[in-house]
Amino acid sequence: MILKSRSILTITQAEKKRIRLLRTRKGRKSEKRFAAEGIRLLEESLRNKFLPVKLYYAESLLTDRGRWLVNQFKKEKVSLRKILAKEISAVSDANTSQGILGLFNIPQLKxxxxxxxxxxxxxxxxxxxxxxxxxxxxxxxxxxxxxxxxxxxxxxxxxxxxxxxxxxxxxxxxxxxxxxxxxxxxxxxxxxxxxxxxxxxxxxxxxxxxxxxxxxxxxxxxxxxxxxxxxxxxxxxxxxxxxxxxxxxxxxxxxxxxxxxxxxxx
CATH class of the missing domain: 3.40.1280.10 (SPOUT methyltransferase, trefoil knot domain)
Known part of the structure; x- marks a missing residue:
């Protein structure tokens, strides 16, 4: 069972635009962020303690593995947003969304x-x-x-x-x-x-x-x-x-x- 997160099931057009903007080099540079989606990528981020600043998930699209992953991010105090399947598909870069997408800060390394x-x-x-x-x-x-x-x-x-x-x-x-x-x-x-x-x-x-x-x-x-x-x-x-x-x-x-x-x- 997924731990409680914000109950809002929709995201604004402005949010959608900002997430889609991360598909472009210009957008990533201006936002200083990038997106990663899918179970495997998010598992690797968790394993390496490279945590998202925000995690979007659509409960209806998640497998048991995905639900477990969302719970782990909750325990790590990651900001969670539960949204509808159609909402996450609208911002997904994948052909078929696995129902989980994270936004990450780009490390500012010298x-x-x-x-x-x-x-x-x-x-x-x-x-x-x-x-x-x-x-x-x-x-x-x-x-x-x-x-x-x-x-x-x-x-x-x-x-x-x-x-x-x-x-x-x-x-x-x-x-x-x-x-x-x-x-x-x-x-x-x-x-x-x-x-x-x-x-x-x-x-x-x-x-x-x-x-x-x-x-x-x-x-x-x-x-x-x-x-x-x-x-x-x-x-x-x-x-x-x-x-x-x-x-x-x-x-x-x-x-x-x-x-x-x-x-x-x-």
Whole structure:
């Protein structure tokens, strides 16, 4: 049974507009918030204690798992709003709503703090595909990376499609956007080795033992189409590639990046 929350079963047009606005980069920037919906994502937010500032739910759409989740957020003192199924469907970004949607504050993190605390960082440059970005977030979390940094020409990490494809990894560690100049300044000052994925680099298999011994490193990945900017690539300490058969020209960045991170996992 769901613990009592506000009994209002409708939301205003203004509220609907603000929630829908979070689907856009401009809206997320102005509101400093993002939305996540669905059982799995909200379970991951709870597990990582990355709690929503407001949770909307439609009781008629919830499974037992969803009801349990709402109760847990209630215990965490999260602000709950029970609304009608048609209301949550009206603001949902999913094809079929699971009846639960959370609004979250975007962490206002300074790049310097991420570099100071991190030992292994993933840098995404020119990564515009939300699915690839989300998959790489999840792999980075799985294989022991401490944070993800995206250059300004990459996808917004709090884009709904990125959040969804991360399968909750977005809640597991710091994820920030910074300029290439900022990134390389901190990389140099904090003495990170810059490992660049490059089809013309050294085979990863022969270098992974050496790389594993680096006390601090940044793995840089770029899209298949755009690659890594010359500005960042020119600062590489090591360039690595993944060996594969000649039957394919290249690997998708999410696949290639995940393989590299697995190989460097200690």
């Amino acid at each position: 790049p310097g703090m991420v570099f100071k605390k991190g030992r292994r960082l993933l840098l995404l440059d020119n990564i515009s595909d939300p699915g690839n970005a989300g998959t790489l977030f999840r792999s980075a979390l799985a294989f022991g990376f401490d944070a993800v940094i995206l250059t300004n020409n990459s996808v917004d990490p709090f884009n709904p499609k990125v959040v969804r494809s991360s399968a909750g990894a977005i809640f597991g560690f710091p994820i920030i956007t910074a300029t290439s100049e900022e990134i390389l300044r901190f990389q140099k000052n904090d003495r990170f080795k810059l490992i660049v994925a490059d089809m013309n680099g050294i085979d990863l298999h022969s270098e992974k033992s050496n790389i594993r011994n680096f006390s601090r490193l940044i793995l840089v990945l770029g899209s298949e189409a755009e690659g890594i900017s010359d500005y960042i690539s020119s600062k590489a300490d090591i360039r690595v590639k993944i060996g594969h058969t000649a039957k394919v020209d290249s690997l998708n960045v999410a696949v290639a990046g995940s393989i590299i991170m697995k190989e460097l996992y200690i």
